[in-house]
Amino acid sequence: MSTATSPSRIAIAVAGLFVGGMVGVAAQSLPDSENGRYTMSPVADGVVRLDTRTGAVSTCNNPGTGWACYAVPDERAALDAEIGRLQTEIDKTKTELEKLKAELASREATVNGKIEGTLPKSDSLRKPDSKVDEGERKFEIPLPSDRDMDRVMSFLERAWRRLIEMANRVQKDINGRI
Known part of the structure; x- marks a missing residue:
């Protein structure tokens, strides 16, 4: 063979480079x-x-x-976190409620004696009379006394007289200027 590069040697060299390149590519992580x-x-x-x-x-x-x-941003993660926080708060509230119920149940009655006594007239907790049904309740509106009526009439008379006196003064002022 001659020292010149033959086509078979070139093909072998190209194949070697190709195989070497493939090994290099395979060695790199994907x-x-x-x-x-x-x-x-x-x-x-x-x-x-x-x-x-x-x-x-x-x-x-x-x-x-x-x-x-x-x-x-993951909205679902934020919603899940808020749901978890609220669930924890609800659990705490339930625990506190159970403690309060237990404490209330453990207390003894503090009121001794009769509690169904007569309540004052202004008390809104007063029970309605059992004789009157709910649909037949009657409300009493107190009428004014004669003294109250006399005071109102006196006030209205004084107001009327003052109004008439003012009208007369205005008319005199207008007649005096004309």
Whole structure:
């Protein structure tokens, strides 16, 4: 064979480089998107990335300085946290209520003697008379006494006289100026 490169030697060299390149590619770890961890979906200004292991969603875009991904706020996680907080509060309230009920049940009656006595007329807790049904209740409106009527009539008479006196003064003032 001659020292010049023969076509078979070139083919062997190319095959060797090809196989060597493949080994180098296989030695590199595959990006996460190639082994199924992330799912990408194109949107108007970039892509939406879903992490299939954690369920986290990110928006990725290239504003000119390089690609950047930002986590999308997870409203479901916030709602779950609020539900958990409220459930804890309800549990505390139930516990406190049970304690109060137990304390109330453990107390003895503090009122001794007859409690069905006559209540004052102004007391709203007074029981209605058993003789009168609910639909037949009658309300009594006290009428004014004669003395009260005399006072009202006296007041109205004085007010009327003052009104007449004012009208007379106004008429005299107007007649005097004309």
